[in-house]
Amino acid sequence: MFERFAEEARRAVALAGTEARRMRHDHLGTEHLLLGLLAQPQDPAARVLGGFGLDLAGGRHAVLRALGGPGPERDAAALAAIGIDLDAVRAAVEHTFGAGALDAPPPAARRPRRGGPRFTDRGRRTMVLALRAATGQRARRIETGHLLLGLLREGGGVAVRVLRDRGVDLAELERRTEASLVGGLREAS
Incomplete structure (x- = not known):
């Protein structure tokens, strides 16, 4: 199937794998494919997503939040609720043991x-x-817009949950994606 992929779509899938490894995931899911699309901001699919206020940094944050992974803001809020200032603790530890002393080991x-x-x-x-x-x-050829349509039409993955959580109108996103593909096909002929 990959022989039918346009270069940008192949790159999006490769970048999805990079995002999965970056997050230390041993799987490549819809969430990683969404991030692979967002990692090419000049690409038409990423521009369509950008029209809904999505970018790579925000996408990464939303994916981690959707997967329930730990986040520094969640930890800080939990500690603040019991009267502990995480920034003060970090500063004291790093003063004594050096910068990055609280960072997770590789x-x-x-x-x-x-x-x-x-x-x-x-x-x-x-x-x-x-x-x-x-x-x-x-x-x-399969373009990045077709990958985005595949994500939307799959409908049950983390990517769709992230889009919904961000308030994206999925039907409108699908319409705009199809329109961008039709426009791109006219330009290519």
Whole structure:
């Protein structure tokens, strides 16, 4: 299937893998595909997402929040509720033990999986739906917009949850994505 991917779409999938590894995830899900799209701000799919107020930094934050991962603001708020100032504690510890003393140690060296993180079922389904979106438009290549349509049409992954949490009108996002693809197809002919 990857032979049908446009260079930008291939790059988005590769960047999704980079985002998964950056988050220390051993899987590649819809959330990583969304971040892979956002990682190319000049790309039409990222521009459509940008029209809804989404960018890579905000996307990373939203993904981590959606997955329930620890966040410094959550830790600080919890400690402040019991009267502990996390910034004061960090400053005191770093004064005594040096900068970064409270940072997490690097992960233990693991043998990297061959080929990187593996697609989740929803990630694979997104790829199939991207192919269907492209063939439905009689496109010769799968573009990043088709990947975005695949994410939206999969409908149940973390990416869609992030978009909903950010207040994105999914139907409108789908319409704008389709319009950007039709406009791009006209420009290419």
